[in-house]
Amino acid sequence: MRIAITGKGGVGKTTLAGMLARAFAAEGRRVLAIDADPDANLASALGVPAEAGARLTPISKMKxxxxxxxxxxxxxxxxxxxxPTVSDLPERYGVEHEGVRLLQMGTVEQGGSGCVCPEHTLVKRLMKHLLxxxxxxxxxxxxxxxxxxxxGTAESVDALVIVVEPGQRSMQTARQITALAGDIGxxxxxxxxxxxxxxADCRFISAAMPPASLLGFISLSDEIRAADRDGASPFDCDGKARSEALAIKDALTVEIGGRGSCRSASPR
Incomplete structure (x- = not known):
């Protein structure tokens, strides 16, 4: 199962990505989490200890x-x-925490005309391998x-999950991403x-997009803010956020399975 998570900056997509990864790992799945955001914060959302997270180096920076x-x-x-050969990179350059292996991709800095450089080639090949x-x-x-x-890789993504908050700008970003996702298959x-x-927030989001596409909601909570402050995963708090993430994971599994595009993961 391959799940890509996106959304407007600051909406909580990294929090959801971290909790979903932990939720799948908790049921015995082998999980690979890819931090493909230049502002890399997924380690904290997974609850990876700071000293372990410090060992991560974005693949794109490994000249x-x-x-x-x-x-x-x-x-x-x-x-x-x-x-190039890349199959060994997740094990060599990732870190593992609570059944989730984390790998940072980073971005390749390019000139105005773009480039096909070794770093770009390595990242592109690694993404293809992972997906x-x-x-x-x-x-x-x-x-x-x-x-x-x-x-070349979009067709292998079983689901694109767009995280939105109750606001017009967030919904506008979601519509743009949805259109682009359709363009690439x-x-x-x-x-x-x-x-x-x-x-009222739930009704706003439900009215703005087709109800059939909605997997669930994550509440604004002191629990999530405290976890972020402490560098922990809300999944470890065993509270409402964890329950909401588990419900979203279950809904996503049912949706993908029902549409016949889910490939089962190997147990650990």
Whole structure:
């Protein structure tokens, strides 16, 4: 099962990504969490201890590794392999916590005309490997968009989950992402309402998007704020946030299974 999570900045997508990853791991699934947001915070949302999180280095920043795997020489214009070996990278450069292996992708800084450089090639090949060739449950925390997904890998994503808060700007972003997802072939697009205060917030989100696409809601709570402050995962608090995340995980599993696009993950 491959799940990409996105939404407007600040809506709580990383919180949801962390709790979903922990929820799948708690039922015995083998889970790979990919932090594909340049503002990488998924380690904290998973509850990864600070000292372990400090060992993470974004794959996109590993210039020597990129040159080694692609066979690139020094200087611009050198030839290099476009299909480097990457299958060992999650185990070598990820960290594991509570059954979830976390890998940071990072972004490749490019000039105005773009580039096809060793780092970009390595990241692109690794994304293809993670989404097409592994049997894990893959939870990908993305930036506000789907730039990490191209037409070659989009078809392997079982679900795109857009996290929204009760506001017009957040819903506008959700509509834009939904349209773009359709353009590149992502068929299963769902919504999760976040930072919910009351029934009026639920009604606003339900009215703004098709009800069939709504998986559930995450309440605005002191529990989540306290976990963020402490660098912990709300999933460990065993409170309302955990229950809401488990309900969303169950709804997502049913939706994907019912649409016939879910590939089962291997047990640990």
């Amino acid at each position: 020597e590794l990129a040159r080694e795997r692609t066979g690139a020489g020094e200087g611009e214009g050198s030839l290099f392999r476009l299909n 097409l060739e592994r049997d894990d449950v893959v939870i990908m925390d993305m930036e506000a968009g789907i730039e990490h997904l191209g037409r 992502i068929g299963n697009v769902f919504l999760v309402g976040s930072k919910i205060r009351d029934d």
